[in-house]
Amino acid sequence: MADYYFERDVRTPHSEAYIITDGDQAIGRVDLHYTHSLVHATLCVGENMTQEGIQELIEAIDEELVMSADTPRDDFVVVVHQGREVGIFSDQDFEVEGEEEPQGM
Numbered sequence: 717m718a719d720y721y722f723e724r725d726v727r728t729p730h731s732e733a734y735i736i737t738d739g740d741q742a743i744g745r746v747d748l749h750y751t752h753s754l755v756h757a758t759l760c761v762g763e764n765m766t767q768e769g770i771q772e773l774i775e776a777i778d779e780e781l782v783m784s785a786d787t788p789r790d791d792f793v794v795v796v797h798q799g800r801e802v803g804i805f806s807d808q809d810f811e812v813e814g815e816e817e818p819q820g821m
Contacts, residue, residue, distance in 0.1 A: 718769070720776045722746075734781065736761075736773070746777055750787045757782075757794040762801075770796055 718738045725745075726733040736744040744761040757777065761770060774794050782792055 718772065718776075720773065720780070722777075722781060732781070744773070746781075748777075748781060748785075750785065750789075753788070753790040755782050755785075755787065755789045755792045757792065758797065759794055760797045760799075763799055765798065770798075 720743075721737045722734040723737065724732060725735050730751075731747065731749045733745065733747045735742055736746060743765065744759060746760075747758045749756045757774075759770070759774065759777070761773065765773075774796075777794075778792055782789065
């Protein structure tokens with residue numbers, strides 16, 4: 717089994733987001749959303765991860781993150797996206813110098 721490390725990026729009362737690394741290399745991200753009886757996850761991994769590797773990672777997420785949370789669950793549903801990261805964008809990336817924000821929004 718790979719040596720996964722989960723670094724929490726964001727936490728709210730009902731969700732968490734983690735950057736996933738294997739050694740010193742970032743290999744993906746998982747967003748967890750907790751409901752009364754279900755945990756929903758969105759897992760994003762690189763293009764080179766195998767189906768076996770994805771299953772192993774899901775098991776690690778379940779054991780290390782989901783089962784250790786204080787939220788009981790009846791099911792753990794994971795949607796997996798596989799591809800490459802294009803970038804990280806924020807409002808600051810789209811601001812044009814001298815342009816004002818629209819009023820009333």
